[in-house]
Amino acid sequence: MHYCLADYVLDIAQNAVEAGASRLKVVVGEDAGGTSVLVEDNGRGMSDEERKRALDPFYTDGTKHTKRRVGLGLPFLAQAAQATGGLFAIESEKGKGSRVSFRFPSDNVDTPPMGDMAALFLSVLCLPGDHELVVERRKKDGGEYRLVRSELSWAVGGLELVSSLALLREYLVSQEEDQ
Amino acid sequence: MAKMSLEQLRKLREDKRQDLSRREVEGKEIQIIVGMGTCGIAAGAKQTFDELVKAVDESGLGDRVVIRQTGCMGLCYVEPTVEVVMPGMPTVIYGKMTSETAKELVKKHLVEKSLLDNHILDRPAADIVKK
Numbered sequence: 001m002h003y004c005l006a007d008y009v010l011d012i013a014q015n016a017v018e019a020g021a022s023r024l025k026v027v028v029g030e031d032a033g034g035t036s037v038l039v040e041d042n043g044r045g046m047s048d049e050e051r052k053r054a055l056d057p058f059y060t061d062g063t064k065h066t067k068r069r070v071g072l073g074l075p076f077l078a079q080a081a082q083a084t085g086g087l088f089a090i091e092s093e094k095g096k097g098s099r100v101s102f103r104f105p106s107d108n109v110d111t112p113p114m115g116d117m118a119a120l121f122l123s124v125l126c127l128p129g130d131h132e133l134v135v136e137r138r139k140k141d142g143g144e145y146r147l148v149r150s151e152l153s154w155a156v157g158g159l160e161l162v163s164s165l166a167l168l169r170e171y172l173v174s175q176e177e178d179q
Numbered sequence: 180m181a182k183m184s185l186e187q188l189r190k191l192r193e194d195k196r197q198d199l200s201r202r203e204v205e206g207k208e209i210q211i212i213v214g215m216g217t218c219g220i221a222a223g224a225k226q227t228f229d230e231l232v233k234a235v236d237e238s239g240l241g242d243r244v245v246i247r248q249t250g251c252m253g254l255c256y257v258e259p260t261v262e263v264v265m266p267g268m269p270t271v272i273y274g275k276m277t278s279e280t281a282k283e284l285v286k287k288h289l290v291e292k293s294l295l296d297n298h299i300l301d302r303p304a305a306d307i308v309k310k
Contacts, residue, residue: 119229163241178182
């Protein structure tokens, strides 16, 4: 299981990038009752059969690790959401993309902590590829901000060199800490 | 910290770049690759990545190091895994690179050019390498 909610978001976003998506959207919204997340991509998607099997921890599409039979990302998330009385849904269409949404209630003892949001978005923005990614973040205090990968990449001069990433990191911390 | 605007971020980058052009740049020859599969994430790779960005920048090597993420390297039992490729040093995959040991990695491998003996692994697992 993942330690914090941010790790579930990163895991699902990483799946989306590996699914060959050219456009991704990640929404992380907090309210008094809990946290809602949406990860949407236009990657290769799954058939109904694959979508059902993706929740089986001993199923993988076999392309990445040809001799291994585990795929834990989605099963982890589904199980954690279920265990906390939260919500989990996955919609997918072969060739069109996938949409994973989940919600964790704030009043359940098993709900994982939020985790480091700035570190989450730093990692999500730097996942490899030429895709566009939009992050929409609503904080518990009502504050909100939006991140667009291409704009940030332009601003810091690419998303690989550490000196650029250090500036991006500073920017993300400033967005998250702003009251 | 006051909320930064995109323009301010761009300005910071420009300032840094001007600073850079005054120095001799040796090139971006050092690569760090962090495994960010489910196994890596579960073991704390997100914080490792964050710490590496911070520690490399603080070490003054920020303009010579590129850092990338990849999926599972097949070494799920020793995550987080970090591969370092740099001239004059053997290419090494390190295991159990938590955010604390990531700091040590920057200090020892990148700055002092010595290996972190207790964390060395080999290449990615044999069944993962594309033939």
